[in-house]
Amino acid sequence: MNGNKKDFPEIAPPSGKLGVLLPGLGAVATTFIAGVEATRRGHGRPIGSLTQMGTIRLGKRTEVRRPLIKEFVPLAELSDLEFGAWDPIPDDGLKSARVAGVLGESDVRQVGEFLSSISPMTAVFSQDYVKKLHGENVKKGKNKRDLAEQLREDIRRFKQEKGCDRLVMVWCASTEVFLSPGPVHQSIEAFEKGLANDDPGIAPSMIYAYASIMEGVPFANGAPNLTVDVPALRELAKEKRVPIGGKDFKTGQTLMKTILAPGLKARMLGLQGWFSTNILGNRDGEVLDDPESFKTKEESKLGVLQYILQPDLYPELYGNIYHKVRINYYPPRGDNKEGWDNIDIIGWLGYPMQIKIDFLCRDSILAAPIVLDLALFLDLAQRAGMSGIQEWLSFYFKSPMAAPGLYPEHDIFIQLTKLKNTLRWLMGEVPITHLGTEYYDDYMREA
Numbered sequence: 120m121n122g123n124k125k126d127f128p129e130i131a132p133p134s135g136k137l138g139v140l141l142p143g144l145g146a147v148a149t150t151f152i153a154g155v156e157a158t159r160r161g162h163g164r165p166i167g168s169l170t171q172m173g174t175i176r177l178g179k180r181t182e183v184r185r186p187l188i189k190e191f192v193p194l195a196e197l198s199d200l201e202f203g204a205w206d207p208i209p210d211d212g213l214k215s216a217r218v219a220g221v222l223g224e225s226d227v228r229q230v231g232e233f234l235s236s237i238s239p240m241t242a243v244f245s246q247d248y249v250k251k252l253h254g255e256n257v258k259k260g261k262n263k264r265d266l267a268e269q270l271r272e273d274i275r276r277f278k279q280e281k282g283c284d285r286l287v288m289v290w291c292a293s294t295e296v297f298l299s300p301g302p303v304h305q306s307i308e309a310f311e312k313g314l315a316n317d318d319p320g321i322a323p324s325m326i327y328a329y330a331s332i333m334e335g336v337p338f339a340n341g342a343p344n345l346t347v348d349v350p351a352l353r354e355l356a357k358e359k360r361v362p363i364g365g366k367d368f369k370t371g372q373t374l375m376k377t378i379l380a381p382g383l384k385a386r387m388l389g390l391q392g393w394f395s396t397n398i399l400g401n402r403d404g405e406v407l408d409d410p411e412s413f414k415t416k417e418e419s420k421l422g423v424l425q426y427i428l429q430p431d432l433y434p435e436l437y438g439n440i441y442h443k444v445r446i447n448y449y450p451p452r453g454d455n456k457e458g459w460d461n462i463d464i465i466g467w468l469g470y471p472m473q474i475k476i477d478f479l480c481r482d483s484i485l486a487a488p489i490v491l492d493l494a495l496f497l498d499l500a501q502r503a504g505m506s507g508i509q510e511w512l513s514f515y516f517k518s519p520m521a522a523p524g525l526y527p528e529h530d531i532f533i534q535l536t537k538l539k540n541t542l543r544w545l546m547g548e549v550p551i552t553h554l555g556t557e558y559y560d561d562y563m564r565e566a
């Protein structure tokens with residue numbers, strides 16, 4: 120049932136091509152590109168992607184209206200996607216996919232020609248921010264402002280060369296060293312002055328985000344870096360009417376945490392401790408072996424339980440949790456991470472119980488569909504005139520950005536409800552509250 124036309128935005132149609140720009144052409148980016156190309160050729164299925172496989176219920180349960188999301192909202196088609204990337208390592212998409220070792224050789228070979236056609240543009244990169252990487256495919260410039268200008272030129276050139284109608288940018292590059300917001304991040308003016316003065320508070324990822332927003336290109340941050348989560352860039356995004364989102368793709372262990380913790384809390388089971396450890400051997404694992412990059416990741420992973428369990432509201436159940444997260448670089452595993460969780464819970468009369476999880480996951484297999492969904496949904500948001508933080512996309516992030524003064528929503532089930540209700544609202548459908556009294560009207564009248 121359509122609501123009042125004035126209550127929801129007009130959405131421009133997704134005509135023409137959508138360019139997906141990726142800082143970082145590593146494991147996640149190549150797995151994403153290879154997967155889209157394999158799906159386009161009918162060699163693979165986009166499992167894990169809500170935009171491609173998910174349905175949405177509309178109206179009452181009795182109406183039985185449940186279209187695919189991609190048929191309900193006007194999203195770009197996979198056949199209309201073009202890809203571009205930057206990386207300080209000059210390997211093309213094919214070589215990089217082989218180095219990453221996520222996909223088997225026969226899968227890589229099937230889309231090999233396509234992957235090899237993607238060569239990374241020279242990156243804005245400095246080892247000051249990612250200690251464990253060495254790359255030569257790097258831009259030179261007089262200062263950070265000059266580097267931002269060079270990125271803006273890359274964006275414009277890519278758009279023109281590929282004949283794209285619209286663009287989005289998704290950060291798939293390494294985790295940078297931990298940075299706290301400082302004076303240079305507080306306003307657009309301070310930030311632009313900092314670019315000209317080479318302020319060390321401005322990391323490469325912020326230069327990409329700045330260039331993206333200045334070019335009117337939506338930006339999502341797949342790493343835990345501060346990047347676009349600072350007042351200056353949030354303000355710029357509002358001013359330029361550009362949607363933004365972050366931080367850190369929600370995959371693996373944190374995905375499990377945000378599935379399980381809401382369940383424990385729903386049943387008022389207490390928690391004493393949650394110990395999480397991982398072994399992984401990909402390049403991401405190597406970068407995270409540096410304590411400064413690990414600190415950025417750790418902050419992102421630790422916030423989750425605090426927000427879901429609300430110890431301030433439930434001090435008896437969650438007031439004294441010991442939460443620890445470790446990441447261990449272990450080369451033999453490559454991208455096939457193993458994550459162990461030991462969870463000490465308490466039940467009736469304080470009796471202790473334990474839950475163990477041993478998740479043999481594939482990081483980039485879980486991350487690739489997130490990149491696709493973010494690209495398509497950010498493009499939708501922009502065509503619908505939405506700008507600034509897209510809280511409805513929290514579903515995809517470990518450490519979701521939220522308006523200043525608002526705590527982020529981590530519970531994956533609330534996040535999904537929020538996402539789907541946003542889609543309903545965008546299309547003039549009634550949000551679903553799950554109240555359901557309408558099905559029991561007779562009973563209500565008798566009562």
Ligand SMILES: NC(=O)c1ccc[n+]([C@@H]2O[C@H](COP(=O)([O-])OP(=O)(O)OC[C@H]3O[C@@H](n4cnc5c(N)ncnc54)[C@H](O)[C@@H]3O)[C@@H](O)[C@H]2O)c1
Nearest residue numbers: 143145146147206242291292293294342368370402403482
């Ligand atoms: N795989 C997952 O499940 C997952 C989940 C959440 C977050 N992430 C984050 O996504 C990012 C990518 O992960 P990955 O496994 O693909 O890592 P990766 O190391 O395979 O790829 C990252 C690439 O980024 C490049 N890079 C580094 N700095 C750059 C810069 N300034 N500009 C352009 N390129 C740059 C590196 O050279 C590398 O090729 C990491 O930050 C990771 O923490 C991954």
